[in-house]
Amino acid sequence: MKSCGMGIIKYILFAFNFIFAVSGLGILIAGILVLIDINDFKHFLEGNIQAPPITLIVLGSLIFFIAFLGCYGAIRESPTLLIWFAVLLGIVFLIELGVGIAACLFKADLEEFLQKSLKNSIERSNSNDLDAWDTVQKKLECCGITGYDDWVEISKNRVIRSSCCRKDHIDNQTNDCSNRPATYxxxxxxxxxxxxxKHRIGNNASTLITVGIGVAFIQLIGIVLACYLAASIRRESVN
Structure with a gap:
């Protein structure tokens, strides 16, 4: 006869997998939102910051499959499926933990990395660099590395980009503000x-850290439940 405790664990695991599937959706959405947000800044970041959100998107999709496997294994009371479920959960846990740690390390070195990347870009001032600068300056309403003087002191043509113009000070005829008085x-x-x-990317890194590590430790509960249920089923089958 099946023990009452094993039945309770089975339904707890089944309920957990529903939560697990929802967390997978959360990971997927978080990864997509971060990837979309940093898309305008990828010229200065290359692949350094794109890898973690892409990894989370893949993991979010994978989690749906793992959650289904856990539900199916619990209903069928299959120790083999439950062990595979626990193993896959463990792999996902390690990957998510790695993503969180990578985001932490990148966040710690973010300012130094960004400063070097922005300086090199403004010194080159080729068409790709200038397009990227225009996008960032318009979207974040900023100018240069530390201020608009950087364009005069560092760039090739020593001219402040029109994307540095405040929206309410742009001349409709010239589409910039260079003809405005110096005292304007x-x-x-x-x-x-x-x-x-740094603030924008740091916030995204914090999101990845919170989602990656937070969900990872919740999954430890699923590993424990799956292993316990698999062991209970094997004991019942022996008896």
Missing amino acids: PDKYYTDGCLTKL
Whole structure:
């Protein structure tokens, strides 16, 4: 006769897998949102920050399959399926933990990395660099690395980009603000892009850390439940 405790564990595991599937959806959405948000800044980041959200997107999709396997294994009371479920959960746990740690390490070195990348880009000032700068400066309402003087001191042509112009100070005929008087108050964005970009990417890294590590430790519960249920089923079959 099946023990009452084993039956309870089976239904707890079944309920857990529903939560697990929802968490997979959360991981998938978080990865997509972060990837979309950093898409405009990828010129300065290359693949360093794109790998973690892409990994989470893949994991989010994989989790749906693992959750189905756990539910099926619990209903069929199959020790083999439950062990495979626990193993896959363990692999996902390690990957998510790795993503969280990688995001932590990247966040710690973010300012130094960004400063070097932005400086090299503004020094080159080729068409790709300038397009990327225009996108960032318009979206984040910033100018240069620490301010608009960087364009005069570092760039090739020593000209401040029109994307540095504050929206309310743009001349409709020239589509920039360069013809405004030098004394025109704050015609350029005064904030540098380094601080704003660091803050924006840092927030995304925090999201990855929270989702990756938070969900990973919750999955430990599923591993324990699956192993316990598999062991209970084997004991019952022996008896």
